[in-house]
Amino acid sequence: MAGSPVQVTGTVLTTRRVEAYHALTVVAPAVADRFRPGHFVTVGVGGPYTSMLTRRAFAIHDVKPDYGGTVEFVFSVRGPGTAWLADRRARDTLDLVGPLGRPFPLPRDPCTCVLVGGEYGSASLFVLADVLQRRGCRVDFVLGASSADRVFGALRARRMGETTTLTTVDGSLGMRGEVTDVLAGVIADARADVVYACGPMAMLRGVTAVCVEFGIPAQVSVEQSMACGVGICMTCVVPVIDEDGVTRMVRACTDGPVFLGERVRFDDVGTIPFDALGAPGGRHG
Amino acid sequence: MAVDLRSYLGHVELPNPVLTASGCGGTGRELAQFFDVTRIGAFVTRSITMSPRAGRPTPRMAETPSGMLSAVGLQGPGVEVFAERELSWLAQRGVRTIVSIGGGSVAEYTALARRLADAPGITAVEVNLSCPNVEDRGRVFARDGSAAAEVVASVRAATRYDVPVIAKLAPDVADVVSLARLCVDGGADGLSMINAPLGMSVDVDTMRPSLAAGTGGLSGPAIKPLAVRCVWQVHAALPGVPIVGMGGVMTGRDALELVLAGACAVAVGTALFHDPYACQRILRELEELLQARGFDRLADAVGLAHRPAGAGPRNRIELEESSL
Numbered sequence: 001m002a003g004s005p006v007q008v009t010g011t012v013l014t015t016r017r018v019e020a021y022h023a024l025t026v027v028a029p030a031v032a033d034r035f036r037p038g039h040f041v042t043v044g045v046g047g048p049y050t051s052m053l054t055r056r057a058f059a060i061h062d063v064k065p066d067y068g069g070t071v072e073f074v075f076s077v078r079g080p081g082t083a084w085l086a087d088r089r090a091r092d093t094l095d096l097v098g099p100l101g102r103p104f105p106l107p108r109d110p111c112t113c114v115l116v117g118g119e120y121g122s123a124s125l126f127v128l129a130d131v132l133q134r135r136g137c138r139v140d141f142v143l144g145a146s147s148a149d150r151v152f153g154a155l156r157a158r159r160m161g162e163t164t165t166l167t168t169v170d171g172s173l174g175m176r177g178e179v180t181d182v183l184a185g186v187i188a189d190a191r192a193d194v195v196y197a198c199g200p201m202a203m204l205r206g207v208t209a210v211c212v213e214f215g216i217p218a219q220v221s222v223e224q225s226m227a228c229g230v231g232i233c234m235t236c237v238v239p240v241i242d243e244d245g246v247t248r249m250v251r252a253c254t255d256g257p258v259f260l261g262e263r264v265r266f267d268d269v270g271t272i273p274f275d276a277l278g279a280p281g282g283r284h285g
Numbered sequence: 286m287a288v289d290l291r292s293y294l295g296h297v298e299l300p301n302p303v304l305t306a307s308g309c310g311g312t313g314r315e316l317a318q319f320f321d322v323t324r325i326g327a328f329v330t331r332s333i334t335m336s337p338r339a340g341r342p343t344p345r346m347a348e349t350p351s352g353m354l355s356a357v358g359l360q361g362p363g364v365e366v367f368a369e370r371e372l373s374w375l376a377q378r379g380v381r382t383i384v385s386i387g388g389g390s391v392a393e394y395t396a397l398a399r400r401l402a403d404a405p406g407i408t409a410v411e412v413n414l415s416c417p418n419v420e421d422r423g424r425v426f427a428r429d430g431s432a433a434a435e436v437v438a439s440v441r442a443a444t445r446y447d448v449p450v451i452a453k454l455a456p457d458v459a460d461v462v463s464l465a466r467l468c469v470d471g472g473a474d475g476l477s478m479i480n481a482p483l484g485m486s487v488d489v490d491t492m493r494p495s496l497a498a499g500t501g502g503l504s505g506p507a508i509k510p511l512a513v514r515c516v517w518q519v520h521a522a523l524p525g526v527p528i529v530g531m532g533g534v535m536t537g538r539d540a541l542e543l544v545l546a547g548a549c550a551v552a553v554g555t556a557l558f559h560d561p562y563a564c565q566r567i568l569r570e571l572e573e574l575l576q577a578r579g580f581d582r583l584a585d586a587v588g589l590a591h592r593p594a595g596a597g598p599r600n601r602i603e604l605e606e607s608s609l
Contacts, residue, residue, distance in 0.1 A: 004318045007562060044559060051351040053505050053559050081348075097561065227346050227353060228558035230318070232311035234331075234357045235346035249339045249360060254315065270497065271342045278337035278363070 005230065006030045007097045012088050013070055019149040021120050022086045023061065024094070025072040031098045032069030035060060037128035038221055038258045041073060041098030042229035045081040052081050054227040057253070059124035059198065060099065071098070074123040074152060100229050101257045104128050104196055104219055110136035111193035114186055115161075116179055116207050117143045118199025120152045124221060125198060129160050138162050140190045142183055144203075148173035163190065180206030187214050194219065197261070201269055208261030218261030224252040239265040239273050247276040288575045289582040290568075292326060292550045294409055294527050295449035295474035299326040299381065299550065302583055303540065303568040306531045306554030307332055307385035307411060307453070308357065312371045319561040322380045325568070326550055330371070332387035332413040335397055337363040347486050347495035352505030352533070353555060354484050356498035359387050359416070364397055368404050376406025383451070385411040386440070389419040394436045398443035409449040412440050412473075415480045415502075427455040427480070430464050434471035441472030449474035451529065454519075456511045457482040465519045469526055476519060477529035477552065479512045504555040509533030513546050520547020520588050535563070537570020544571075544583070545590040 010026035017023075031041060042055035058073035077083050088094065107113070113132050115125045122143050129139045141157035144167035151173055157164040165182050166174025175182055180203065187195065187210065197207040198221040211218035226236035231254035240250045241263045249272065250256070265273060272279050292302035305316070308331040313322050322328050340360030347354045361367065375382045384407050388394040394412065401407060414433045417423040426433045433452065441450045452468035454461060456479040465476050481502025486495040494500075512532025520528055530548025533555070534540050540551040551571075556563040571583075580586050 007319065007560070051506075052348060053351070053353055053555055054346065054348045055559060095560075225344060225346060227348075227355070228561075230311075230561055231315040232309060232561075233346065233355070233558045234308075234311075234340065234360055235343070235355060237340065237343060237345070237360065269343070272339045276339045278339040278360070280339075 004034070005098055005100050006034075007095070009093050010071075010096050012090055012092045012094060013067065014090060015088060018074065018152065021074050021076050021152060023072055023074045024085065024088060025064075025070050026094050026096060027067045027069070028071050028096050028098075029067075029069035031071050031096060032063040032065075035063045035071065035099045036103035037131055038101065038103035038124060039099035040101050040229070040257065041071060041096050042100065043085065044095035045084050052084075055097065055229055056081050056085070057100075057226055057229050059121070059221065060127070061123040062127055071096070074120045076120060097229060101253060102255070104221070104258050106131060106135065107137065107194060112138040112140070112190050114140045114142060114183070114190060114192045114195045116183060116195060116197040116199070116203075117141070117152065118179060118203040119145045119150055121199030121203075121221070121223070122152045122157070125196065126153060126156055126160065128196060133160070138190065140186055140192065141165070142167070142179050142186050144168065144174075144179035146170065178206065179203060180210060183207060183210045184213070187211075187216070192216060197221070199223075201266065204261065204264070205266035208264070208266065212262055219258055220261040220264065221257045222252050222259060222264065223257070226253050229253045239268045239271075239276055241265065247273050249276060288572050288580055289584075290572060292583060294451065294529070294550065296447070297408055297449055301326045301568055302544070302550040303564050303571070304383065304529060304550055304552040305329050305557065305564060306552040307413060309554035309557050313375050313380060316557070316561060320565050323378060325564045327381040327383050327408055328375060329383040329411060329552060330367075330385050331361055332359050332385040332416070333364050333367045333397065334359055334361055334387050335364055335393050337361065337366070342497040344495065344497055345501070347501070349484070349486055349503065350507065352503055352507030353558075354486055354496060354501035354503055355481075356496045356501035358498065364400050368401070372404055372406060381408040382406055383409040383411050385413050385453070387413040387416045388436075389416060391432070391435050391439055395439040395443050398440040402443060402445055407448055409451055409475075410440060410444050411451045411453050411477060412437055413453050413480070414468075415453070415455045425455070427464065428458050430467040433464060434467040437468045437471035437473045451475040451477050453480050454478040454515070455480040455482060456508070456515050461515050462518050462522045465523060465526070469523060475527040475529065477531065478515045478519065479508065479532045482508060482511065504533070506533040506535055506539070509539060509542075513542055516543055516548050517546040517590070521591060524588065534567060535559075537567050537572075537574050540567050540571045541574050541586070544586050545588070547588040547591065549584070549587045
């Protein structure tokens with residue numbers, strides 16, 4: 001399997017602060033070699049005798065050929081695990097497993113793509129934009145967050161995108177509001193064929209709703225808390241309508257994290273829909 | 286010299302004592318990406334139910350100090366799809382497979398055992414007794430010794446004679462020894478312990494339970510002392526019954542601790558979430574530890590902690606011309 005994941009002990013090459021976030025670059029040639037846009041890595045936190053057993057999952061932001069291959073991921077400090085990660089310095093080692101998940105599907109022919117990122121979800125979009133542009137696609141960006149310092153990669157988006165639209169809830173950067181408020185206009189102006197989105201679940205739901213109105217596909221990368229990232233802990237499930245029309249609770253880590261937006265039952269995330277396969281008192285077989 | 290790591294569950298020989306714990310190894314395919322699953326003692330499946338189950342809503346997992354709470358709710362495809370797609374895949378590759386079964390009534394366990402009786406490639410059947418009994422207002426079977434024994438007896442009767450039946454016990458019961466004894470009297474060929482005891486955490490930011498289900502099974506090193514205690518007590522009371530020890534095994538030292546307390550095999554669970562190579566690493570570490578302590582055979586270490594204080598390691602009979 002070309003994309004089969006590996007576990008590596010990588011050396012931290014650089015650490016940096018990006019606005020409100022942290023970014024770590026780790027030397028991990030085996031992960032970098034197998035990388036496709038949309039993949040993620042999991043990181044063991046707390047060192048060898050850690051009391052934090054669950055791995056932390058992060059979308060891969062960038063891969064570079066330096067030192068045989070490096071991967072960079074972006075995170076915000078949310079608890080003791082990510083605080084430990086934020087304290088890593090160059091030459092520390094990190095336990096990485098990756099690349100994991102199903103990457104973004106790419107269009108066969110050149111087309112116009114709108115890439116939507118919420119908070120640091122935009123981190124995974126730039127390598128995607130790069131691959132799309134090399135295939136002759138037009139790329140437009142829509143990035144949003146609660147405030148200016150939480151918009152990730154606005155500069156890079158401006159450099160890469162045909163157009164870049166920024167939104168913040170408090171109006172400190174770009175338009176005041178959410179990405180979904182401006183998305184319809186961007187899709188119409190660019191005559192977009194497909195939308196790629198990564199960010200909080202509520203944003204993905206809004207993006208999918210806009211795309212459904214335009215009748216274009218939305219490829220969304222969902223964020224769901226997980227313990228293992230490799231498909232064995234069964235904790236990251238989302239209700240997704242399968243090709244046969246049946247809703248199944250599928251794992252975001254191995255069946256996703258990228259799904260076709262219209263297949264994800266966003267309204268039912270955090271529940272077991274009554275008509276899901278195997279739901280209590282519902283459909284059996 | 287290499288240590289003889291063979292382990293016996295009833296009459297079934299396993300080449301080594303390291304297993305996956307039920308519900309922690311997926312379908313086997315996920316772990317096969319990282320290592321050869323045929324190399325471990327046996328692969329234990331998640332608990333298989335009669336019908337497909339969607340499981341519990343998310344969040345299903347919460348990290349706790351040195352452990353995690355999880356409430357997956359036995360999500361699975363049901364026994365038919367399991368036998369067709371998952372068991373056949375394992376059997377084709379020659380993976381020694383212990384199928385865990387879970388049901389809501391004695392009849393469901395029996396039906397599962399009967400359905401699996403003719404399926405090829407089953408090394409043993411593990412009976413997950415921590416399922417709620419729908420006929421007893423949802424009280425789990427493990428909390429009611431007679432119901433547990435009834436389940437074990439009916440599964441034993443429906444399973445082929447050469448396939449051992451292992452009863453999986455939970456530690457949060459009034460008396461684990463009497464539960465174990467009832468299960469053995471009911472026909473269990475072996476016992477595995479411990480299933481994850483119930484725990485709970487409350488998110489102080491949202492001021493709601495961390496898990497959608499409220500409570501969840503606590504696993505990881507946090508429960509290792511509970512596991513050692515249960516294995517110790519049951520081995521003391523029933524020294525002839527093979528015990529698969531589990532609960533917070535992260536290293537070879539943890540595995541050896543359970544072996545010394547009386548387990549003849551050890552299952553690795555939550556450690557796999559942290560380190561997909563955990564089974565092989567633990568096996569290697571266990572072998573090194575046994576070697577460093579002068580053991581030729583794993584079997585000589587089983588239950589060794591029960592010897593009287595002050596006594597040296599159990600005298601091993603040196604057979605000059607052994608037929609073994």
